[in-house]
Amino acid sequence: MGNVSKVVKSAIDAGITFFDTSPMYGEAERVLGLTLKGQRNSVQIATKVWADSALQGLAQSKRSLFYFEGRIELYQIHNLLNWREHLEMIERLRDKGKVIAIGATHYSCHSFLELRQVMESGRISVIQIPYNIEQREVEKHILPLATDMGLGVVIMRPFGGGNHLRNCPSESLLTPLAPFGVKTWPQALLKWILSDGRCHTAIPATSKSQHVFENAAAGNPPWFGEQERNYVLRLAGKM
Numbered sequence: 001m002g003n004v005s006k007v008v009k010s011a012i013d014a015g016i017t018f019f020d021t022s023p024m025y026g027e028a029e030r031v032l033g034l035t036l037k038g039q040r041n042s043v044q045i046a047t048k049v050w051a052d053s054a055l056q057g058l059a060q061s062k063r064s065l066f067y068f069e070g071r072i073e074l075y076q077i078h079n080l081l082n083w084r085e086h087l088e089m090i091e092r093l094r095d096k097g098k099v100i101a102i103g104a105t106h107y108s109c110h111s112f113l114e115l116r117q118v119m120e121s122g123r124i125s126v127i128q129i130p131y132n133i134e135q136r137e138v139e140k141h142i143l144p145l146a147t148d149m150g151l152g153v154v155i156m157r158p159f160g161g162g163n164h165l166r167n168c169p170s171e172s173l174l175t176p177l178a179p180f181g182v183k184t185w186p187q188a189l190l191k192w193i194l195s196d197g198r199c200h201t202a203i204p205a206t207s208k209s210q211h212v213f214e215n216a217a218a219g220n221p222p223w224f225g226e227q228e229r230n231y232v233l234r235l236a237g238k239m
């Protein structure tokens with residue numbers, strides 16, 4: 001079994017049902033689709049359109065639908081690229097039942113004003129945004145607006161792309177978080193995010209099965225209160 005199959009199998013065994021991908025990530029969509037053969041109905045696929053023109057976007061959507069057996073649970077506009085044109089195409093796919101929910105992503109706080117416009121258009125039901133112990137810009141306007149509008153919130157880059165895992169606090173410093181099921185620093189960082197009730201799922205990337213199990217365990221309650229969230233920030237030197 002190749003590494004992708006192993007990691008995806010581990011994810012499903014660990015109870016993970018949500019997989020995020022994009023045509024921007026090389027062969028990822030094709031390989032994920034192949035790996036999920038026979039299990040497609042047990043998972044939700046979040047993919048994206050990432051194209052300069054409507055024509056390219058349409059071609060991309062055909063490929064994505066082929067890889068994922070004719071259905072995309074969450075179809076997102078990647079980094080808001082050409083969003084007006086792509087939104088129309090995705091709405092048509094939703095009306096045909098091929099797309100279940102429509103979303104938009106951006107990794108940069110410099111584009112949050114534009115993201116707010118898309119949210120306020122009322123045409124999307126999910127956003128994917130960066131949120132972690134360092135990147136907290138979404139707390140100001142994006143998360144409150146998402147809550148007001150009842151939007152689903154997917155959190156990308158929960159470990160800051162891995163940067164927040166370079167200097168992990170010692171095991172003994174994590175002891176106060178043990179009652180919350182937290183044994184490791186990555187779990188503390190994930191639980192810090194998911195304990196904010198405005199965030200509905202986090203999508204840590206990993207190439208390792210043991211990390212999949214470790215990360216998945218942080219998706220269960222009990223959730224941190226303000227005291228534990230502040231404790232994590234202090235451990236990370238962010239408070």
Ligand SMILES: NC(=O)c1ccc[n+]([C@@H]2O[C@H](COP(=O)([O-])OP(=O)(O)OC[C@H]3O[C@@H](n4cnc5c(N)ncnc54)[C@H](OP(=O)(O)O)[C@@H]3O)[C@@H](O)[C@H]2O)c1
Binds near residue numbers: 106
């Ligand atoms: N504009 C957009 O739409 C956009 C932009 C950026 C990201 N995203 C999405 O967000 C996802 C995550 O973002 P990301 O990959 O940038 O950053 P991330 O999830 O914050 O960090 C990934 C890094 O953390 C490491 N890691 C994961 N679990 C670990 C664990 N338990 N212990 C130690 N190391 C661990 C991984 O290494 P190992 O492989 O060694 O585990 C990898 O190097 C992406 O895959 C993508 O789906 C979307």
